[in-house]
Amino acid sequence: MRLANVDGRAVLVTEEGAGADVATASDGRFGPDPQAVLADWAAFTEWAATAAPAADVRFTTEQLGPPVPRPPQVFAIGINYREHADEAGYPPDSAPVTFTKFPTCLTGPDAVVALPTDTVDWEVELVVVIGREARAVTREAAWDHVAGLTIGQDLSERTAQLEGGRPQFSLAKSHEGFGPTGPYLVTPDEVPDPDDLAISCRLGDESLQSSRTSRMIYDVPELLVRLSAVCALLPGDLIFTGTPSGIGNARTPKRFLRAGDVLVSEIEGLGSIRTRFRD
Ligand code: ZN
16 A cells, blocks of 8 residues: 655555545545544554555645655664664764754655755665554564565764764754655555565766665664564554664765755665755
8 A cells, every 4th residue: 555645635646646635535535634544543444455546636746745744753764774883983882872853854756945054865775664552572573564665865974963072963964854764654565575665866877875774784674673672662653763874974085965955765665756956
């Protein structure tokens, strides 16, 4: 199943650019708010599997908002790919490095983002959407608590992130528009292997990052185990699972996003998102 946020309404995607409005098709039982659908995910997926509603909505990518617009919590993981740990100069830690992106930074899959400084960097990431409350889950049960997957960019303002005696990950990664996500929430059964997906981003024809999610140090089940041992994970929460190598801050010379840049981020089976930048 692919679920889109079209102008703030949950839409079951049937083909590219078309789908069924969830509130209309379910006679108001689910939706229209895409976030509300996640609060009743098990019942919703059961309904969606049998209802198979006909497409009654056509949409363009400009109409798409973040598939999960108001998550109760957003977890983000740093240093979760070996090559990225090397380039960032951090030895992998004994626990996942965890911070938050404040939820107001979330935006859709075809966003225009204002650059607050000239040191804004890219980080393509697999984003996990929680579908069922998780407390102290086991590895074996972890995927059962996942509603779906989407593509995310953990845009990062490196100056504020790294200056001072202690890193300021959360704030420096939460400027307006710094959390592009989408294009859809895709259920794990739609992808070939949810633990091993090609992940990349590029500017024009130039590849910036290219890896596979199987190269994570802490894979998706392990992240759910570690996080849910501390916090309850709630339906509609997001987990940004970390970025592979190839960030601009680790290049010689360093390289950052500029007004006019068009960043395309892609994950196998999930589609792609496009982020445009302006001053
Ligand atoms: Zn990141």
